[in-house]
Amino acid sequence: MPKHTLRPTGDYPAAGLIRRLAAMFYDFLLSLALLMVITLTYKGIQMLIIGEERLRQLSDAGALDGDPLLSTLLVLGLFGFFAKFWTHNGQTLGMQVWGVRIQNADGSAISLWQALLRFMVAIGSWLCLGLGFFWVLWDKQKRSWHDIYSDSHVVQLPKHVHKQGKL
Secondary structure, three states, rough: OOOEEOOOOOOEEEEOHHHHHHHHHHHHHHHHHHHHHHHHHHHHHHHHHHHHHHHHHEEEEOOOOOOHHHHHHHHHHHHHHHHHHHHOOOOOOOHHOOOEEEOOOOOOOOHHHHHHHHHHHHHHHHOOHHHHHHHHHOOOOOHHHHHHHHHOOEEEEHHHHHHHOOO
């Protein structure tokens, strides 16, 4: 499958840590809402299948704690959210607001495989108390662990591009 070039094109500088963290905060709020919708939908379907009373009994007994199917759906839902935005136009909604974009060195959109690598390594970065994100402070090219591992770059778009829309 051929890579598509993201618009606008150009040679943009690497995004700094503050801008990345601000975009992540926006995306965190959106992710939280997505997780709530997935959970509500899952519990609603469970209630239809086994009934409200039985669901309440199972919940009270702790049988639904750590539900592996729900956990899997939540992780897949989050990955789907990020992968769609990253592979389509290189920007989640938070990244659009803060004028940053994920792209390959040639300005093309990242692949689904790169999105999966970014997603998994980003989880590892958080598990290491955010060290993988703060790595941009030490890396000469301002890359985080997931940038390095997925061979992608987070760039800062010029203000006139993200304030007025795409050219």
